[in-house]
Amino acid sequence: MGNKIKVKRQKPESVVKKAILLLEKEKGVPSPKPYKNPLEELIFTILSQNTNDKNRDRAYASLRSRFPAWEQVMKAPVQEITRAIKVGGLANQKSARIKKILKQINDRYGKLDLGFLKDLTLEEGVELLSSFNGVGPKTVACVLLFSCNKPIFPVDTHIFRIATRLGLLPEKCSDAKAHEIMNSLVPPQKVYSFHINVIKHGREVCKPARPRCGECVLRDICPSRDRFPSPEAD
Ligand code: SF4
Numbered sequence: 147m148g149n150k151i152k153v154k155r156q157k158p159e160s161v162v163k164k165a166i167l168l169l170e171k172e173k174g175v176p177s178p179k180p181y182k183n184p185l186e187e188l189i190f191t192i193l194s195q196n197t198n199d200k201n202r203d204r205a206y207a208s209l210r211s212r213f214p215a216w217e218q219v220m221k222a223p224v225q226e227i228t229r230a231i232k233v234g235g236l237a238n239q240k241s242a243r244i245k246k247i248l249k250q251i252n253d254r255y256g257k258l259d260l261g262f263l264k265d266l267t268l269e270e271g272v273e274l275l276s277s278f279n280g281v282g283p284k285t286v287a288c289v290l291l292f293s294c295n296k297p298i299f300p301v302d303t304h305i306f307r308i309a310t311r312l313g314l315l316p317e318k319c320s321d322a323k324a325h326e327i328m329n330s331l332v333p334p335q336k337v338y339s340f341h342i343n344v345i346k347h348g349r350e351v352c353k354p355a356r357p358r359c360g361e362c363v364l365r366d367i368c369p370s371r372d373r374f375p376s377p378e379a380d
Contacts, residue, residue, distance in 0.1 A: 182293055205234025275290070297334030
């Protein structure tokens with residue numbers, strides 16, 4: 147360990163700027179796809195909590211096929227919703243949350259539609275979505291970024307891990323603080339690209355247990371690059 151060259155500490159803004167360029171060079175510049183409408187994205191994101199993409203997709207497809215209209219979900223007994231989304235995990239918790247949120251939306255706006263979010267400012271959208279029970283900063287950011295194309299950066303588990311390793315976030319940091327810090331660092335026009343590319347990087351290279359630092363395009367700017375033993379080929 148004695149002859150390893152330390153990475154010079156750089157300003158977080160500079161690390162983010164370089165990371166955006168390096169990841170875009172390696173993985174390309176992803177462009178936003180047409181996505182779900184805001185209500186669909188909200189429920190979809192709730193279903194994504196604590197599970198993988200495959201099970202989230204299966205839970206969402208099962209929910210939509212069992213209850214084609216949101217009104218049916220709102221009126222269904224919680225146990226039936228739980229059954230429909232079981233494959234996604236934490237089904238009891240998620241079903242109660244989904245039903246409650248649909249009821250809140252319906253009581254407040256007289257319909258199950260959040261399409262108007264697209265016409266609000268970013269701040270108004272954040273305030274509105276945060277007011278629903280059980281909707282945290284990541285869900286707020288996912289809905290506004292993916293379904294309304296607003297420049298807000300969601301911090302999921304991959305992003306939290308990589309940002310911490312890059313020295314952008316403290317090891318112990320609340321969800322709200324992590325979102326506040328990352329949103330102050332990522333330029334609005336790069337929010338989508340950086341979000342998608344960091345997640346890809348987290349799945350392919352900067353994995354939770356055995357990051358592949360030796361083949362990482364961020365290694366020259368990463369203060370954690372020597373913290374992990376080289377993984378065997380996997
Ligand atoms: S150098 Fe290692 S710890 Fe740092 S971002 Fe790359 S894979 Fe992750």
